[in-house]
Amino acid sequence: MSAGSGEFGRLLRAEWTKFRTVRGWVAAMAAGALVTVLLGLLSASGSHASCGAGPVETACPPHPVGPGGEAVTDKFFFVHRSLTGNGGITVRLTSLTGQIRKPDATPGVRNVVPGVVPWAKTGVMVKAGTRQGAPYAAVMMTGAHGVRMQHGFTHDVAGRPGGVSKGSPRWLRLTRSGDTLTGYESADGARWTRIGAATLAGLPRTVRIGMFATSPGDLTVTRADLGGSVAAERFTEATGEFDRIAVEGDAPGGWRDDDIGVTLGPDGSPHHPGRAARSGGALSVTGTGDIAPTVEGPAVEDPLGGAPAGLLPVIVVAVAFVTAEYRHGLIRTTLLAGPRRGRTLLAKAFALGLAAFAAALPAVAVAFTAGGRILRANGNVLLSAPPSTQVRVVVGTAVLFALAAVLALALGALLWRGVAAVVTAAVVIVVPHVVATTSVLPDGAARWLLRVTPAAGFSVQQSIPEYPHVLGHYTPIAGFYPLPPLAGLAVLAGHTALVLGLAILRLRRRDA
């Protein structure tokens, strides 16, 4: 065993020496890194953003950040009071209605129709405070997904499906016991079903408890020409009607109304304000917005757009690293020195992979941090991602470079022909990503390409996940890949292993 690993070490050193001593290869590898950095910085410095309040340009406000470190939307109408210690709230919800603005049928005339969007929500909530992004848990009725319990913006548990009406009202209950919040629902207020529980670490002793309503924009996706799609979002609002409101526990003071996160128009008045209305024991709450992670906007991985271009020189070096051996006859010496051919090729692949990783990691890190800084300085508000996600994006992209290099090398060893190998590697690694993310293909075909081709590895760059409880424009053009980040990288690794295996088989069977 130790002799075997010693031999591999020797082979690895030999291959590393070969790579390091050809100036053109080192230069091309560095060029790949440089292209990645320069393109990233160039694209970042060309991207400016400002938010208009009418004719006045102002800096865009930062996104609120949720308890998990992700950018969130936290905008709703909240009728609430304080609750100290343990307690809970029970309400009867008798209706959920709303209105949706549709594309204008006659230009210039607002076309508003009654209705609710699938994730319009109204119900009861416990929140650490009225600050946007503060921890919360809520039990709610939704437009089309029945009763849900949600907390911390990213967590969503389904309750009983179905709708709500005067004839069949829905009872909702949310109780606090220490850091644990438990949600219940009932059809009659007598027999209760538990939906789920959430632990909100570090919840203060005094929290806000009450009823809320909000409604995300109506998302219309239209097919664009030459494939791709275009998304548009339009104003909606939702109204929940409650009665039989009962708060248990130490809840002094009266009800307070707050339009959490309302945006102000140029004249300082609220834009699309929410409202609450009371009659007898009944309460109606109307709101617009959402309580959910933000999935649209510039993301932290945006400055890494130069990676596909940076991969091209790396692919050329990788192929040349193996085909040059055949051209110059060096392969005979190599195989004489390392007669176990599979092992020799593995050592070659390993040395190249390490070189590519070492060149890519600093380049990606610089493009990521400096590019991000430039984007922010230009007024762009990036969707924040937790530090662990940022590390995954950077290191994962460097791994993508290493795997792509090894795949190109394996193609070179398999095909023996430099041109064929370079073209094949570019066509399977870079081209699918480019055509899938530049609205050349219909969305379905683009997703399919990013699932099965080695370009799936690019999904490691996606920092904002796809949430089932947030309706979004989840397409490759918008930066959403069909596979989870590590699964995408695994697809690339699988392709690499397969081609490397075939190349080893071929090397064993044939004369060099």
Added chain:
Amino acid sequence: MRTYLHAEWTKVRTLAGTGRLLLTIIVLTVAASATASALVSCTAEGCGHDPGRIGLFGVQVGQAVVAVLAVLAVTGEYGTGMIRLTLAAMPRRTGVLAAKAAVLTGLTLAAGGVAVPVSLLVSRRVLLGNGFPPDPLDPTGGPLLRAAVGSVLYLALVALLSLGVATAVRDSATAVGVVLGLLYLFPALILVVSDEDWQRFLWKVSPTNAGLAVQATTRLADLPLTPWAGLGVLAAWTAAALLGGGLLLRIRDA
């Protein structure tokens, strides 16, 4: 010169890959043009697409094969050591390059001369089926005829550009990498860069973007360069590559 031409023609003609590559150029160009045309849909307001660019979209795909054909014509000789024999038999090195360029231009013009008209005919049928108005699709109309002729010339210029690069770098993998990079990175770069001044600048110096301006048949005023001036940008790249390759061929040992 005639002997030089004859020698290069014989080499290219007897290579197994040449015929296959020429066929691939035609098939890929036509197939990609037809696919692009099939993806276009027209609404009541109009189609919003340039029939020249859509109907000849395949040129952007076929050019890769043209580049491979041209690169192999040179690096194949270096790979096998044939180049020494070639230069021993034909000592005028510029003459060798000129003969290679002439043969390659002829082959590309022939392949392009088939691929471009067939692409236009096929995509015309597809576009008409998609509800495209027939007027701008008239192949004898001025702009579309210019687009067709220009596209064939474009392919020939790409071949010569690749020939120059391959003569300069001599290694097939590197040459293909450099040419594909030149052809496809500029369009990608323009997508990445969001600053408009930069975009226009990159567009004007890009061999692909500026070169393919010759395919434009609508909204010519919006283009940073006129169609023929755009093709001139590619011609400048080609001239530079041939000049560099020729100089290196003269001063270097083979």
